[in-house]
Amino acid sequence: MFLRFLARYKHIFLYGAALALLLLLLNWLEWKFIVMDRAIELYSGALAIVFTGLGVWLAIKLARPKWKTVIVEKEVYVKTGTINEKELARLGLSARELEVLRLMAEGLSNQEIASRLFVSLNTIKTHSANIFEKLDVRRRTQAVDKAKKLNIIL
Amino acid sequence: MFLRFLARYKHIFLYGAALALLLLLLNWLEWKFIVMDRAIELYSGALAIVFTGLGVWLAIKLARPKWKTVIVEKEVYVKTGTINEKELARLGLSARELEVLRLMAEGLSNQEIASRLFVSLNTIKTHSANIFEKLDVRRRTQAVDKAKKLNIIL
DNA sequence: CTCAAAATCACCCGAAAGGATGACCCGAAT
């Protein structure tokens, strides 16, 4: 209970400890006889600087690094519902690659696609690599997403 | 030149001004005769508290850049259709899981999703496992496909 | 406060995916 509370606000406790310790130290050493009589300004300045430092430290420790994420939206594409032949032609996907892409979009694994098309797994991997290259993506999920957004698959 | 510098670090100057003013005030009022002789502790304590406060204020003002705003440009594709709230409720996906699912649908890798949401990769793996469980699928591509077909994501 | 769900993180391990390259076959174009 108390330990948890202490752990959570350890910085405050540390600060309090530092505060108490410093004041005690000042008293203990009886600086008032050493410094006070001739230069109260020096004493005040030193205190001010030290506790400003402590304050800064405290604030930094307590400040939660809250990151605000601002998402700027841009570029709007409209879903047409029909295949964008021009886009398809521009990308230069071969018939086989498009076939693989469609199966990919259905969530099939490479092995499943290979079985479905009666070819080897390696062949599908080659095709998919080519697809990624032509679509300028790095993963099948990206490929599917982009293909759908570009309306080259339904 | 100087003005720009001053504007940039106005908080430091304000702090310096406050420091000087307070010390001057103390001197002016000759508190050393009023307070010092009987309660140096009170004087020190007051100074400590005041300057701790100033330090905190200073740190907060200067730490402004830590409230960093991460601007993420995101392309938005508009699609006709609305979210199937009933289906969403039926599946029982949590808010976080839905969030992960959406990012998944954008083709992000688990690591990228983790970075985007400021959590660890392991957390995303747990979320995705739960998503697959709830959607009754085995792969992210299937999850995305099913989610889109069920209209629980756009 | 207490309980439960949600969210977080970790570790292990095997499967799948992906990058890079090379090779072979075949049909169409040069």
Added chain:
DNA sequence: ATTCGGGTCATCCTTTCGGGTGATTTTGAG
């Protein structure tokens, strides 16, 4: 006949996924 693109398959290697399990922390409802 040669070149070239598409399709096929392979090997090696690295990264990412996904399953399984356990644990702690946060949070919200009762």
